[in-house]
Amino acid sequence: MPEANIVLKNCGVIDPARLDSYLAEGGFEALEKASGAMTPAEVVAEVKASGLRGRGGAGFPVGLKWGFTRQAPAEIKYVICNADEGEVGTFKDRYILEGDPFGLIEAMAIAGYAVGAGRGFIYLRAEYHFLKDKLAGAITQAKEKGLLGGFEIEIYEGAGAYVCGEEMALMESLEGKRGEVRYKPPFPPSRGLWGQPTVINNVETLMSIPRIIKNGAGWFTAIGTEKSKGSKVFSVSGDVGKPGVYELEMGSPLRELVEDLAQAQDTKAVQMGGATGRLLPGAMLDTSLDFENVLGAGSVIVYNSSRDMVDIVHRNLEFLAEESCGKCAPCREGTQLMVVVFKRILAGKAKERDIEFLKELATTMSLTSLCGLGQAAPSTLLDSLSHFEDAYRARMKDIAGAVT
């Protein structure tokens, strides 16, 4: 399948500092169509019909989320764009924000119209501070031209915390608090920011919206697979010749992404979806990239045959232990415990029962953690145990040898 060109259509084509260059590419025609020729309910129906699902990791149907928010009885509602992009190995949102800020603004305004929100926020991670003025400039230009029709967009800067990408922690942070996860339900469409109904979507998710409105849901559903419509943008890094951002139609084979486009060779494993994602052995490169199989937020880290998977998993676990927000015990204590046991494995002091303990701990964390961080924290560990058990055995045997 060829590279797709939906979300990244304007990146590298328009001048991100100039509104007129965006307008020349048909910019703001979708917002005009939505607010001029469609009712808010029709916009929501169109997004529902498109089958668009969230690109921030969880894949929740966007139309459904917008529909709940639209129906929630409240005077004040909000739209939030999640530009926290903290997942290890992701930089696609940065690329989009740099290349097509107007597209995001247009999409947020469409979302605002559809759900009845007058105010929107872009939650920008602190590390992307260098994008803030460019984004603010784009908002000002669109506003001065009267294109936003009274919809207000503000940029809110984070202060360095991975967990703030989680929607509930993000809202806590936006309210000026510690970025700790909230209990769900209630979900954001009924009670979100400052207790008001809120739509929160990832940068990339929103970027498909203007295209869907302009070209119709039917155009969008023709792209991709049965349950995964449209395209996906991937951030590819690690042992590849050409790291970078690539957009592919949903359902494309992983091999095409890592070998043909990013030019990986001698691939031992691919980590999909970052620290809480999946670890696929090289033998699974024909897996297709879609929600039915493996996707995550589009972080693709490639490992060649020189890499030690035990070491890689250890680094993943250390990351999660540092970034756990600490609110729930299974995640706070569990991530720390996994690191402790891993240190034993690395030191060659682990016994069979340590592996059993890790598996049991993984189950407990998956079942009882409050948010996706703790629930999915053990996933690279479990995958490595099923695909690279030899690497663990080797560590344990070494030590046995050393003792005698």
Next chain:
Amino acid sequence: MNMTAKIREIGKQGRGREELLAVLREARESYGCLTPEVIVELAAGLDLPVGEVYGVATFYSFLSTRPKGRNNIRICKSIPCFLKDSQIIIDTVAEAIDIQPGETTADNRFSFELTNCIGACDKAPAMMVNHRVYGGLTPAEIARILAEHK
């Protein structure tokens, strides 16, 4: 308007919580670090409990309750950068300014820390000095980059 006046204004309007992160970020940049004295003063100005301000100040990695130098170096230690030999960059910086991660130089010119993924993995190994991102680092470039920051 100076900072104290601005903070009092925010407090009076009851927007203390909403603006807390921005105020803490600004205070950290102008005072270098959020000492207990600074936190108590901010809490009073913003009309918020001291505990709450302290709690927020300690949650985020860009805020700091320990003294920092004029320039803050943060080298990425996450996996994609690790695969591109970030350790060599870490060692080169440590040697160049003669401190270890977590420390500040005696002349207060640099603080040095390791950080998780900064979203520049396509340019690994990467680091930030203050708000600026540097990618595709080689040990040879470190001296030039450090010289940019007085």
